[in-house]
Amino acid sequence: xxxxxxxxxxxxxxxxxxxxxxxxxxxxxxxxxxxxxxxxxxxxxxxxxxxxxxxxxxxxxxxxxxxxxxxxxxxxxxxxxxxxxxxxxxxxxxxxxxxxxxxxxxxxxxxxxxxxxxxxxxxxxxxxxxxxxxxxxxxxxxxxxxxxxxxxxxxxxxxxxxxxxxxxxxxxxxxxxxxxxxxxxxxxxxxxxxxxxxxxxxxxxxxxxxxxxxxxxxxxxxxxxxxxxxxxxxxxxxxxxxxxxxxxxxxxxxxxxxxxxxxxxxxxxxxxxxxxxxxxxxxxxxxxxxxxxxxxxxxxxxxxxxxxxxxxxxxxxxxxxxxxxxxxxxxxxxxxxxxxxxxxxxxxxxxxxxxxxxxxxxxxxxxxxxxxxxxxxxxxxxxxxxxxxxxxxxxxxxxxxxxxxxxxxxxxxxxxxxxxxxxxxxxxxxxxxxxxxxxxxxxxxxxxxxxxxxxxxxxxxx
Amino acid sequence: xxxxxxxxxxxxxxxxxxxxxxxxxxxxxxxxxxxxxxxxxxxxxxxxxxxxxxxxxxxxxxxxxxxxxxxxxxxxxxxxxxxxxxxxxxxxxxxxxxxxxxxxxxxxxxxxxxxxxxxxxxxxxxxxxxxxxxxxxxxxxxxxxxxxxxxxxxxxxxxxxxxxxxxxxxxxxxxxxxxxxxxxxxxxxxxxxxxxxxxxxxxxxxxxxxxxxxxxxxxxxxxxxxxxxxxxxxxxxxxxxxxxxxxxxxxxxxxxxxxxxxxxxxxxxxxxxxxxxxxxxxxxxxxxxxxxxxxxxxxxxxxxxxxxxxxxxxxxxxxxxxxxxxxxxxxxxxxxxxxxxxxxxxxxxxxxxxxxxxxxxxxxxxxxxxxxxxxxxxxxxxxxxxxxxxxxxxxxxxxxxxxxxxxxxxxxxxxxxxxxxxxxxxxxxxxxxxxxxxxxxxxxxxxxxxxxxxxxxxxxxx
Numbered sequence: 001x002x003x004x005x006x007x008x009x010x011x012x013x014x015x016x017x018x019x020x021x022x023x024x025x026x027x028x029x030x031x032x033x034x035x036x037x038x039x040x041x042x043x044x045x046x047x048x049x050x051x052x053x054x055x056x057x058x059x060x061x062x063x064x065x066x067x068x069x070x071x072x073x074x075x076x077x078x079x080x081x082x083x084x085x086x087x088x089x090x091x092x093x094x095x096x097x098x099x100x101x102x103x104x105x106x107x108x109x110x111x112x113x114x115x116x117x118x119x120x121x122x123x124x125x126x127x128x129x130x131x132x133x134x135x136x137x138x139x140x141x142x143x144x145x146x147x148x149x150x151x152x153x154x155x156x157x158x159x160x161x162x163x164x165x166x167x168x169x170x171x172x173x174x175x176x177x178x179x180x181x182x183x184x185x186x187x188x189x190x191x192x193x194x195x196x197x198x199x200x201x202x203x204x205x206x207x208x209x210x211x212x213x214x215x216x217x218x219x220x221x222x223x224x225x226x227x228x229x230x231x232x233x234x235x236x237x238x239x240x241x242x243x244x245x246x247x248x249x250x251x252x253x254x255x256x257x258x259x260x261x262x263x264x265x266x267x268x269x270x271x272x273x274x275x276x277x278x279x280x281x282x283x284x285x286x287x288x289x290x291x292x293x294x295x296x297x298x299x300x301x302x303x304x305x306x307x308x309x310x311x312x313x314x315x316x317x318x319x320x321x322x323x324x325x326x327x328x329x330x331x332x333x334x335x336x337x338x339x340x341x342x343x344x345x346x347x348x349x350x351x352x353x354x355x356x357x358x359x360x361x362x363x364x365x366x367x368x369x370x371x372x373x374x375x376x377x378x379x380x381x382x383x384x385x386x387x388x389x390x391x392x393x394x395x396x397x398x399x400x401x402x403x404x405x406x407x408x409x410x411x412x413x414x415x416x417x418x419x420x421x422x423x424x425x426x427x428x429x430x431x432x433x434x435x436x437x438x439x440x441x442x443x444x445x446x447x448x449x450x451x452x453x454x455x456x457x458x459x460x461x462x
Numbered sequence: 463x464x465x466x467x468x469x470x471x472x473x474x475x476x477x478x479x480x481x482x483x484x485x486x487x488x489x490x491x492x493x494x495x496x497x498x499x500x501x502x503x504x505x506x507x508x509x510x511x512x513x514x515x516x517x518x519x520x521x522x523x524x525x526x527x528x529x530x531x532x533x534x535x536x537x538x539x540x541x542x543x544x545x546x547x548x549x550x551x552x553x554x555x556x557x558x559x560x561x562x563x564x565x566x567x568x569x570x571x572x573x574x575x576x577x578x579x580x581x582x583x584x585x586x587x588x589x590x591x592x593x594x595x596x597x598x599x600x601x602x603x604x605x606x607x608x609x610x611x612x613x614x615x616x617x618x619x620x621x622x623x624x625x626x627x628x629x630x631x632x633x634x635x636x637x638x639x640x641x642x643x644x645x646x647x648x649x650x651x652x653x654x655x656x657x658x659x660x661x662x663x664x665x666x667x668x669x670x671x672x673x674x675x676x677x678x679x680x681x682x683x684x685x686x687x688x689x690x691x692x693x694x695x696x697x698x699x700x701x702x703x704x705x706x707x708x709x710x711x712x713x714x715x716x717x718x719x720x721x722x723x724x725x726x727x728x729x730x731x732x733x734x735x736x737x738x739x740x741x742x743x744x745x746x747x748x749x750x751x752x753x754x755x756x757x758x759x760x761x762x763x764x765x766x767x768x769x770x771x772x773x774x775x776x777x778x779x780x781x782x783x784x785x786x787x788x789x790x791x792x793x794x795x796x797x798x799x800x801x802x803x804x805x806x807x808x809x810x811x812x813x814x815x816x817x818x819x820x821x822x823x824x825x826x827x828x829x830x831x832x833x834x835x836x837x838x839x840x841x842x843x844x845x846x847x848x849x850x851x852x853x854x855x856x857x858x859x860x861x862x863x864x865x866x867x868x869x870x871x872x873x874x875x876x877x878x879x880x881x882x883x884x885x886x887x888x889x890x891x892x893x894x895x896x897x898x899x900x901x902x903x904x905x906x907x908x909x910x911x912x913x914x915x916x917x918x919x920x921x922x923x924x
Contacts, residue, residue: 176900186878196647215705344643347564379644
């Protein structure tokens with residue numbers, strides 16, 4: 001492939017063909033996918049991206065957009081043909097504009113999520129999207145995957161936090177949609193197409209995002225509860241009692257707590273004794289700590305919670321959150337694991353966890369289920385650890401079978417086999433299996449209409 | 463046109479060709495658009511809608527979906543060929559499901575917005591979408607136009623309140639998308655296409671909507687301020703001070719107050735003297751009325767507000783809101799008027815009102831500007847009354863010229879000529895004039911791909 005024209009577009013420093021430099025861009029961080037590429041391009045402007053797309057279209061060369069390469073489904077990894085061009089947005093990392101009066105900011109796709117959060121915090125605001133990879137993932141990738149994370153309960157996913165998008169279309173034209181309006185019914189809302197499309201319909205180059213006032217008077221509380229059903233009921237009670245200011249509501253099972261305490265020495269457990277299940281919640285706007293404690297005391301009295309501890313300060317809140325954030329790392333140290341990022345209606349969380357646990361335990365005796373996560377969104381990370389002293393290879397070989405087991409139950413409950421991680425290369429089979437054929441056909445219609453030569457991230461999603 | 467096949471699909475009571483029955487469906491309520499139709503169909507089920515679409519597709523007959531016929535842009539009125547089929551969703555008005563644990567409900571398109579709100583209120587929840595026509599508009603129409611109203615500031619437009627949709631596509635297939643999930647990244651989010659498409663891409667037959675806990679401890683306050691800029695700054699302060707629990711924030715100019723007090727005898731004005739501008743705000747979650755009053759007192763001391771009155775009870779709050787809700791009716795009684803439903807970035811509201819007022823006053827000496835509305839969303843109803851003793855017909859003949867005057871300024875400020883009313887038949891020219899040609903081309907691509915025979919509400923939007 002002749003890539004000279006592409007080199008010319010981006011100029012010195014804007015491309016690389018060096019195997020060492022390419023390596024981290026060609027490997028998914030958990031090493032589940034590897035690819036090859038003709039060239040890595042690092043454009044510095046929207047115009048350069050448009051020129052690249054036009055040049056590629058002329059030669060029918062396909063393009064794989066990449067942000068921080070922190071995805072979990074291989075959506076940003078090229079195939080192994082070596083013919084695809086890898087388009088990194090990393091050098092487009094300017095915060096273009098921040099408005100405290102409009103509570104909005106315009107940022108380029110290559111800004112890390114942490115940089116976006118920081119730019120909001122600098123003006124006493126918050127950009128509430130928050131997830132484990134926030135230090136290295138990029139906002140363009142967050143939007144392309146409609147990222148979720150811990151604050152969806154109150155603020156919605158990346159989609160709900162987006163006011164406008166600038167997108168380079170598969171024909172190289174630029175869609176100038178960086179509006180910062182709260183209401184706009186001037187024709188079809190085109191930005192919605194590109195959010196969550198994983199780069200298959202165009203390249204997001206910049207976005208105008210909502211900001212919110214920095215949260216005040218946030219209280220963090222850890223409670224033990226008897227069951228996931230009790231957690232879900234407690235969530236409903238808390239949403240009602242605290243004026244819908246519950247910002248995060250996470251479920252943590254006893255096994256996860258045990259893993260964390262065993263493997264992460266900096267973590268400690270503040271309740272007198274671990275329960276079977278725990279919820280960790282952030283509530284904002286708590287002006288009267290006494291009234292807050294009283295309400296929680298009510299939950300203890302009524303048996304809706306068994307035990308509770310309220311963080312007395314930010315350090316204690318961090319400590320509670322470390323318990324939650326340590327779950328993935330701790331589970332990794334327990335040996336081979338298989339992950340399922342699923343969602344069900346919040347009301348069905350309990351039924352899902354019970355049924356899926358039973359089903360996988362029947363498949364693999366001694367399997368260790370760790371079902372945790374964003375119960376406030378019905379989004380459970382249903383992760384499975386190899387049995388103690390089990391053979392990890394034999395266990396990992398069960399990947400497909402266990403996934404089907406879990407996803408079948410999710411599907412029956414009206415849930416999704418992909419809550420917040422997307423499809424990428426990983427879940428195309430699931431998309432076909434579990435999605436309404438009418439919907440799949442319509443997705444294909446859209447893809448073909450917008451990208452008729454299939455140059456935008458082919459082999460992903462659809 | 464032979465409509466026997468269509469009559470058979472819906473059966474007895476499911477259709478009408480009687481001029482008397484048709485009349486209210488063929489006239490826009492302000493009488494700006496009138497149409498004709500071959501037959502009015504009132505299907506009772508999604509299957510009937512699908513069968514109608516298939517039958518129409520076979521004969522290339524076009525279909526105009528209609529909800530409560532309360533739209534302001536003629537989007538639900540057929541053309542005058544008499545060849546289009548009018549499809550009323552009114553008989554599909556079942557609340558299919560309400561879940562307080564999942565905070566969601568599934569409703570059919572023909573439910574009135576008030577019925578949806580009431581179903582939520584019945585279980586101590588709220589469906590926050592709220593607008594003047596809520597007693598008769600239907601949720602299918604609200605979704606098709608991505609309706610806004612007074613609570614967008616906190617809850618977003620109809621789009622943000624939608625979890626899933628059931629849609630009959632232009633090929634007669636049914637898209638079964640009634641999911642009630644908070645997170646779902648399983649492929650393209652197809653429902654987004656149909657929200658705000660005004661029936662040009664398919665017929666929405668049912669929706670799964672978010673509910674929220676019923677608001678508690680809501681305080682309503684009316685304040686006078688010096689200028690729209692002061693109102694915008696006050697909004698930012700209040701969002702910060704009240705944990706972003708400002709649910710509504712409306713701007714009312716002195717002229718609107720005068721019109722209301724003159725024409726609506728049940729309204730009274732509770733401040734000692736009217737200011738030039740006023741804001742009416744609802745704040746939820748006010749547990750400590752004293753602290754609330756103290757914060758407002760601070761605004762008075764700092765000069766951010768000149769005067770303020772807090773409603774002491776629900777009756778007083780209603781009275782304050784009657785002032786706001788009376789503006790349209792009062793302005794009607796002042797004689798001929800021209801309306802502009804526009805939005806700009808919230809930060810530009812002051813500049814917009816000043817520039818647009820100057821511009822229209824230069825066009826028509828004595829014109830009476832009434833700029834009011836949802837300042838919290840940057841959505842101003844920039845309405846113009848005929849000069850006192852002016853000729854109404856001469857004034858109304860200026861419609862296009864004044865609209866261009868206003869919309870040009872909106873456009874320069876990065877705003878939208880259609881904030882919450884949509885395009886319909888009314889604003890197709892504006893869509894072409896003010897929208898990025900790349901965006902318009904992409905809208906056409908979508909329309910052609912999804913509705914290749916242009917049978918879904920042709921002549922609307924695009």
